[in-house]
Amino acid sequence: xxxxxxxxxxxxxxxxxxxxxxxxxxxxxxxxxxxxxxxxxxxxxxxxxxxxxxxxxxxxxxxxxxxxxxxxxxxxxxxxxxxxxxxxxxxxxxxxxxxxxxxxxxxxxxxxxxxxxxxxxxxxxxxxxxxxxxxxxxxxxxxxxxxxxxxxxxxxxxxxxxxxxxxxxxxxxxxxxxxxxxxxxxxxxxxxxxxxxxxxxxxxxxxxxxxxxxxxxxxxxxxxxxxxxxxxxxxxxxxxxxxxxxxxxxxxxxxxxxxxxxxxxxxxxxxxxxxxxxxxxxxxxxxxxxxxxxxxxxxxxxxxxxxxxxxxxxxxxxxxxxxxxxxxxxxxxxxxxxxxxxxxxxxxxxxxxxxxxxxxxxxxxxxxxxxxxxxxxxxxxxxxxxxxxxxxxxxxxxxxxxxxxxxxxxxxxxxxxxxxxxxxxxxxxxxxxxxxxxxxxxxxxxxxxxxxxxxxxxxxxxxxxxxxxxxxxxxxxxxxxxxxxxxxxxxxxxxxxxxxxxxxxxxxxxxxxxxxxxxxxxxxxxxxxxxxxxxxxxxxxxxxxxxxxxxxxxxxxxxxxxxxxxxxxxxxxxxxxxxxxxxxxxxxxxxxxxxxxxxxx
Numbered sequence: 001x002x003x004x005x006x007x008x009x010x011x012x013x014x015x016x017x018x019x020x021x022x023x024x025x026x027x028x029x030x031x032x033x034x035x036x037x038x039x040x041x042x043x044x045x046x047x048x049x050x051x052x053x054x055x056x057x058x059x060x061x062x063x064x065x066x067x068x069x070x071x072x073x074x075x076x077x078x079x080x081x082x083x084x085x086x087x088x089x090x091x092x093x094x095x096x097x098x099x100x101x102x103x104x105x106x107x108x109x110x111x112x113x114x115x116x117x118x119x120x121x122x123x124x125x126x127x128x129x130x131x132x133x134x135x136x137x138x139x140x141x142x143x144x145x146x147x148x149x150x151x152x153x154x155x156x157x158x159x160x161x162x163x164x165x166x167x168x169x170x171x172x173x174x175x176x177x178x179x180x181x182x183x184x185x186x187x188x189x190x191x192x193x194x195x196x197x198x199x200x201x202x203x204x205x206x207x208x209x210x211x212x213x214x215x216x217x218x219x220x221x222x223x224x225x226x227x228x229x230x231x232x233x234x235x236x237x238x239x240x241x242x243x244x245x246x247x248x249x250x251x252x253x254x255x256x257x258x259x260x261x262x263x264x265x266x267x268x269x270x271x272x273x274x275x276x277x278x279x280x281x282x283x284x285x286x287x288x289x290x291x292x293x294x295x296x297x298x299x300x301x302x303x304x305x306x307x308x309x310x311x312x313x314x315x316x317x318x319x320x321x322x323x324x325x326x327x328x329x330x331x332x333x334x335x336x337x338x339x340x341x342x343x344x345x346x347x348x349x350x351x352x353x354x355x356x357x358x359x360x361x362x363x364x365x366x367x368x369x370x371x372x373x374x375x376x377x378x379x380x381x382x383x384x385x386x387x388x389x390x391x392x393x394x395x396x397x398x399x400x401x402x403x404x405x406x407x408x409x410x411x412x413x414x415x416x417x418x419x420x421x422x423x424x425x426x427x428x429x430x431x432x433x434x435x436x437x438x439x440x441x442x443x444x445x446x447x448x449x450x451x452x453x454x455x456x457x458x459x460x461x462x463x464x465x466x467x468x469x470x471x472x473x474x475x476x477x478x479x480x481x482x483x484x485x486x487x488x489x490x491x492x493x494x495x496x497x498x499x500x501x502x503x504x505x506x507x508x509x510x511x512x513x514x515x516x517x518x519x520x521x522x523x524x525x526x527x528x529x530x531x532x533x534x535x536x537x538x539x540x541x542x543x544x545x546x547x548x549x550x551x552x553x554x555x556x557x558x559x560x561x562x563x564x565x566x567x568x569x570x571x572x573x574x575x576x577x578x579x580x581x582x583x584x585x586x587x588x589x590x591x592x593x594x595x596x597x598x599x600x601x
Contacts, residue, residue: 020298041093042069044281048094067093080287089291090284103273103288107296109180110262110269113193114254116186120194121201121250124152128202132209136218136235137228149206151562152199158260159558161192162544165264170548178266189265193258197250200510204246204464207506208239241311242471245463248304249423252297253460308467334574341567345391348560352388357381357534365550374556377539378546379532383556386534390557393529394536395564397446398516401454402508405515408454409461409504410497413469423459431456431518435527449528453518457511464507465500472499509568513561536560 042063043055053059064070068079080090089100128149135141168188169177176185212218212235221231259271270289277285351373362376369375374383412422434452442448472478473496481491520537523529531538536557543553 041281041283042067045093048280049096080284084291089288092282092285094280094282094285099285099288103285103292106268106270106273106289107292109267110255110258110271111296113186113189113258113262113267113269114251116190117193117197117254117258118251120190121198121254124195124198125202125205128152128199129205129209132206132213133232133236136209136213136232139222139228149199149203151566152195152202155196155199155558155562157192157196157258158264159540159544159554160195161189161261161264162547162554164188164192166548180267180269185265185267189258189261189267192261192264193254196514197254201243201246201250203510204243204507205239207503208242209235211503212238237311241308242467243464244308244311245304245467246460248300248307249460249463252300255293255296255300334570338567338570338574341563341570344563345560345567348384348388349391352382352384352386355382355385355388357385357389358532365546365553367550368552375550375552377542377553381532383539383553386539387536387556387560390534390536390539391560391564393533394516394520395512397450397519398512401450401457401515401519402512404454405458405461405511406504406508408458409465410500412458412462413465423462426455426459431522435522438527444527446523446528449519449522452522452527453515456518457515460511461504461508465504468500468503469496472496475499509571510565512568513565516561516564 040060042060045067046053046055046059046063049063050059061070068076071079083090087100089098089103091097092099165177165188168174175187179185215238218231218235221234255270258267258269259275261267262269262272270293274286274289274293276282277289358381360380362372362380362382364376364380365378366372366376366380372382372384374387377383377386431453434455435449438448438452438455442451478491478495481495482488517537517540519528520535520541523531523533523535523538529535529538531542539557540554543550543557546553
C-alpha cells in the first residue's frame with residue numbers, strides 16, 4: 001500500500017487538478033489582457049499592419065471587427081479554445097500568419113536548450129555535493145556546502161552569458177557567438193543557464209545531505225557495519241526527496257525564463273517568443289506560447305510528483321522520520337564570513353554614499369585609480385558612488401520581496417497539494433513577462449515591478465516549505481503531540497515552524513541576488529526603476545557592452561551582488577542560541593515513540 005495508497009492518490013490528484021486549474025487561470029488572464037489593459041490593442045495592431053493609416057474611429061472599429069474584439073472577452077476566448085481543440089492556435093494579430101508553426105518551433109528550441117542546461121546544472125551540483133558525499137562514506141562530520149554554491153548562484157545569467165560570449169566566442173573564437181544552428185551553438189547558453197541553477201541545486205542538496213547525515217539512523221547503520229555505499233545511497237535518497245521539487249521547478253524555470261540568455265545569443269526560443277508577443281500585444285501568439293508553457297509545466301509537475309513519491313516510497317506515514325539531531329558547532333566560520341563580507345559592504349557604503357552618483361565628473365570609461373577606486377562608467381559617473389547608492393535601491397526592496405515570498409510560501413505550503421499548481425505555473429512565468437502583464441494592468445511603476453518579481457519568487461520557497469512540512473509532520477514526537485492535547489497553534493509555533501524556517505531562510509537568502517537582478521531588469525525595460533537610477537542590475541546592463549574594453553564596469557556591481565549573497569547566507573547559517581530545556585519534551589516523546597526509525601523505503 002506504499003505507492004498506491006489512498007493518501008498518495010488523493011494528494012497526486014489534488015496536485016494534478018491544481019496544475020490544470022492554474023494553467024486555465026493563466027490562459028484566461030492572457031485572453032483577457034485586451035480588456036484588462038489600459039491600452040487599445042486595436043491601435044497597436046493598426047500601427048503594426050497598416051502604419052500608413054490614421055488611427056481614426058472607423059479604422060479602429062474595422063480592426064476590432066476583423067479581430068473579433070467587438071464580441072467581448074468570453075466569445076473571443078471561446079472561439080480561440082474551439083480552434084485549439086481542433087489543433088488551430090489561431091493567427092497572429094500583427095502579421096496575420098498562422099501561429100502554430102512558430103510556437104512549436106520556439107518550444108522545441110527552448111526544450112533542447114533546457115535539456116542541455118539541466119545537464120550542466122546536474123554536473124555543477126554533483127561537484128558541489130561530492131565533498132558532502134565523501135564525508136558520508138568516511139563517516140566524517142559534515143560542514144555544509146560552503147561559499148562556492150552561493151557565489152555560483154549569485155552570478156547573473158545575462159552577465160555570465162555576456163562574459164562567455166566575449167571571452168569564448170569573440171576573443172578565443174572557439175564557438176559561434178550567436179544563433180541556433182547546431183550543437184556548438186548550444187554550449188555557451190547552456191553554460192550560462194546551467195551554472196547558476198547548478199549552484200543553487202548543489203547547495204540545497206549539500207545542505208540536505210549534511211542534515212540527513214546527522215540523523216540517528218545513519219549512526220545506527222554505521223554501528224551495524226552496513227557498507228558505506230549502501231549508507232550513502234540511503235542518505236542521498238532521503239536528501240533528494242527534500243529537493244526533488246526544486247529540480248522540477250528549476251527545469252520549468254529554465255524552460256520559461258531564459259529570455260535574457262536567448263536575447264544575448266539570439267536564440268529563437270520560447271522566452272523570446274513570449275516577450276516579443278507581449279511587447280507587440282499579439283494576444284493570440286501570447287496565448288499560444290502560454291498554452292505550450294502551461295502544458296509543459298503541468299507535465300513536468302506531474303513527473304516531479306511521481307519522482308517525489310518514488311523517492312519517499314509513497315506517502316509519509318506519521319512517525320516514519322526520526323527527530324533531527326540538535327545543531328552542532330559554534331558557527332565560527334559563518335560568523336567570520338558574515339563579518340568579512342558585511343565589513344566590505346559597509347566600507348563600500350561609507351566611502352560611496354557621500355559621493356554624487358549622477359555627476360558626470362570623470363572621463364568616459366576612466367580606469368580605476370586612487371581617487372576613483374571603481375572607475376567611471378560610459379557617461380563618466382563615479383562607479384563607487386553608483387554601486388553604493390544602488391545598495392539602498394536594490395537590496396532594500398529585494399529583502400522585502402524575499403520576506404514576502406517566504407511568508408507567502410509558508411502560507412501556501414500549509415494549504416497542501418492544492419498549492420503546487422499555482423507554484424509550477426507562476427515559476428514558469430518569466431519575470432519580464434510578469435512585469436509586462438502587471439504593467440498592462442497597473443501601469444509602469446516600482447511597485448508593479450516588485451509585485452511581478454514577487455509573483456515569480458514564491459514558488460520555489462513554497463515547494464521547499466511543503467517538502468519540509470511533510471517531513472516535519474512525519475516525525476514521531478510530532479505525531480504524539482495531538483494525543484497529548486497540545487493545541488494546534490502551539491504545534492505550529494513551537495515545533496513545525498522551527499523545523500522549517502531556518503532552511504527556508506537560507507533558501508530565501510540564496511534568492512536575494514536573483515530578486516535584485518530581476519527588479520533592475522524590469523526597471524531597465526521601463527517597467528520599474530528607470531535610468532539613471534543607480535541600481536545594480538542597471539549598472540550590469542550598462543556595463544555589458546563594455547566588458548571587453550572596460551571590464552571593471554561590470555565587475556563592480558557583480559562583486560557587490562556576490563558579497564551580498566555570501567553575507568546573507570552566512571548570517572542565515574549562524575546557529576541560533578540554544579535554549580535551556582528546549583529539547584526536554586521532544587526527547588520524552590521521542591523515547592515513547594521510538595526515535596530510531598528509518599524512513600520508509
